[in-house]
Amino acid sequence: MPQDLVLIGGGHTHAIVLKMFGIKPLPEVRLTLISDVLHAPYSGMLPGHVAGFYGYEECHIDLRSLAEFAGCQILIDRAIAIDLNKNLVICQTHPPVNFDLLSVDIGSTPATLSVPGAAKYAIAAKPVPQFLASWNQLISERQNHLQKPLRIAIVGGGAGGVELALNMQSRLGKEEVRGKKEEGRRKREENLEKLSSEIHLFHSGAELMPAHNHRVRRRLQEILISRGIQLHLKEKVCAVKKIERETNPQFPITNYQISCKSGLELECDRIFWVTQASAANWIRESGLAADSNGFMQVNDCLQSVSHPNVFGAGDIAAMVNYPRPKAGVFAVRQGQPLFENLQQFLLEKPLKPFAPQEQYLGLIGTGNKRAIASRGSFMWESALLWYWKDWIDRQFMQKFSNLPKTSNTK
Ligand SMILES: Cc1cc2nc3c(=O)[nH]c(=O)nc-3n(C[C@H](O)[C@H](O)[C@H](O)COP(=O)(O)OP(=O)(O)OC[C@H]3O[C@@H](n4cnc5c(N)ncnc54)[C@H](O)[C@@H]3O)c2cc1C
CATH class of the missing domain: 3.50.50.60 (FAD/NAD(P)-binding domain)
Structure with a gap:
């Protein structure tokens, strides 16, 4: 048989x-x-x-x-x-x-269920097809609205979160440079200050990438800081919510909010979730x-x-x-x-x-x-x-x- x-x-x-x-x-x-x-x-x-x-x-x-x-x-x-x-x-x-x-x-898949709002509003790094669809959508939005500030939050400071932060920033930077090339030189100079995307990395531990040795952890922390990625260490994200108000004078397209146990709150355009596997x-x-x-x-x-x-x-x-x-x-x-x-x-x-x-x-x-x-x-x-x-x-x-x-x- x-x-x-x-x-x-x-x-x-x-x-x-x-x-x-x-x-x-x-x-x-x-x-x-x-x-x-x-x-x-x-x-x-x-x-x-x-x-x-x-x-x-x-x-x-x-x-x-x-x-x-x-x-x-x-x-x-x-x-x-x-x-x-x-x-x-x-x-x-x-x-x-x-x-x-x-x-x-x-x-x-990254664990989202324990944090209210995360499963609904955050973009988990897995399943990968859904993650890539959201990322590609963000990139195409970016290509059309390079002048708008963009703020991304990544939750999870393991190897996946750190690598994503660096690679996302690299791609966003490339899009901005490409955009600037297409503008006239004068306009490019005028907009240089404004064209920027911020990346915030949240991690509950005192140090990133706990599974790696301290030299790797220290070096990657230096790289992230030198690239302007904002680190929020010892910050446990405890809630994610959508902000009903459509605009805010400083960040016009902000529409999500991260809240940490410490009381820290941050508004951002997208939240990527790369916490421990579930x-x-x-x-x-x-x-x-x-x-x-x-x-x-x-x-x-x-x-x-x-x-x-x-x-x-x-x-x-x-x-x-x-x-x-x-x-x-x-x-x-x-x-x-x-x-x-x-x-x-x-x-x-x-x-x-x-x-x-x-x-x-x-x-x-x-x-x-x-x-x-x-x-x-x-x-x-x-x-x-x-x-x-x-x-x-x-x-x-x-x-x-x-x-x-x-x-x-x-
Ligand atoms: C952002 C990020 C970066 C990473 N980078 C690295 C790295 O550089 N190096 C490294 O070693 N690890 C990395 N990892 C970890 C790595 O992704 C996983 O350890 C690895 O993918 C596990 O492989 P797997 O064979 O278990 O499953 P996967 O590669 O995840 O494959 C599982 C497959 O099963 C399918 N599937 C799931 N559920 C069902 C179902 N119910 N029915 C049918 N099909 C289903 C999925 O669609 C998928 O195709 C990274 C993880 C993340 C989140």
């Missing part, structure tokens, strides 16, 4: 799993990918895309051609529950999907063992600790013996072990445990085609690092482009 392997989410780990299934297919296994997007964003290049260094195609994996290469049926839909008694994935629009073996790689509720609600934050608990073979025929990887999975930060590098590294263990399970062979590395090399782009390397207590800053990061990221994306047509399609 053919077996049904169903993958939920086309995240970094599943992209690698699909590529490997294309290279080494298993007969008698039907593959199905349930993904709510056709193009999966690659996190390593996302800040560079925001800065305008990469086009959309360069930093998105085309899941349709990848699925075709793997001989996998693709359903564009959102999984909303798993019926673990009947082995069914419940989708938003398609009928339930039957599985013998299931793997979940749906990522995470898990989809339906994972725990479906009955899968989950940690206190709702992330699916998996063993060293990436197998659910409660349901042996369910595997999990990437941000959504918490390896019970190896807690690690939610970062794309870990999701990518889980690709091969997940692929091998799914195959071992289907072949009824023993699973192979996997130990993720303890430290990892973080390459943090600073929005000016330079990068900072961070690993353990080590820090290095250079333009060369940007070109190295760019090379690594392009090599990764290369794996998923120009895939040959195979005879795998069932």
Whole structure:
């Protein structure tokens, strides 16, 4: 009897799993990918895309051609529950999907629910398609109204928030310069003072990027300050609201307000939310063992600790013996072990445990085609690092482009 392997989410780990299934297919296994997007964003290049260094195609994996290469049926839909008694994935629009073996790689989203107004008014960095739609809309508004002051707030001072702040500022700066070129010289000089966008970064801790060493933290703080990004450290945002009044003499297009526990309030045009990762509720609600934050608990073979025929990887999975930060590098590294263990399970062979590395090399782009390397207590800053990061990221994306047509399609 053919077996049904169903993958939920086309995240970094599943992209690698699909590529490997294309290279080494298993007969008698039907593959199905349930993904709510056709193009999966690659996190390593996302800040560079925001800065305008990469086009959309360069930093998105085309899941349709990848699925075709793997001989996998693709359903564009959102999984909303798993019926673990009947082995069914419940989708938003398609009928339930039957599985013998299931793997979940749906990522995470910044936690917004605990702060009143955040889910409604702030723009979360994930899901990425919604975030990019808002960012692109802001850029096109900016292109048409360069003379208007713009104030952006970013909530969350981890690596994601810091990288976004620097890359957003770089892009906004480019738009302003472009705008100025199009104006006459006199007008340009007149408007020079006025053409400016402000970025405010809010972070609840005393120092940014707590997951990195103090030299990295100090250097990035210096860079942010030197670029005029306004830091609000030890500020816990406790509410976000929309301001009903349409105009205010100082900032005419201001329409949101951030309130902090300290009493600090700030009006701004957009609020981006990049706080700590949270898990989809339906994972725990479906009955899968989950940690206190709702992330699916998996063993060293990436197998659910409660349901042996369910595997999990990437941000959504918490390896019970190896807690690690939610970062794309870990999701990518889980690709091969997940692929091998799914195959071992289907072949009824023993699973192979996997130990993720303890430290990892973080390459943090600073929005000016330079990068900072961070690993353990080590820090290095250079333009060369940007070109190295760019090379690594392009090599990764290369794996998923120009895939040959195979005879795998069932
Ligand atoms: C602004 C920002 C910048 C970052 N930069 C970096 C970086 O430079 N380097 C780094 O290592 N990490 C970075 N990260 C972290 C990184 O994005 C995540 O760790 C990584 O994406 C996790 O990969 P994943 O495979 O778990 O899931 P993802 O890559 O998030 O993919 C999950 C996929 O599942 C789909 N999906 C979700 N729910 C469903 C559902 N219910 N049904 C069907 N499909 C679903 C999603 O659309 C998505 O395509 C950054 C994060 C942010 C917010």
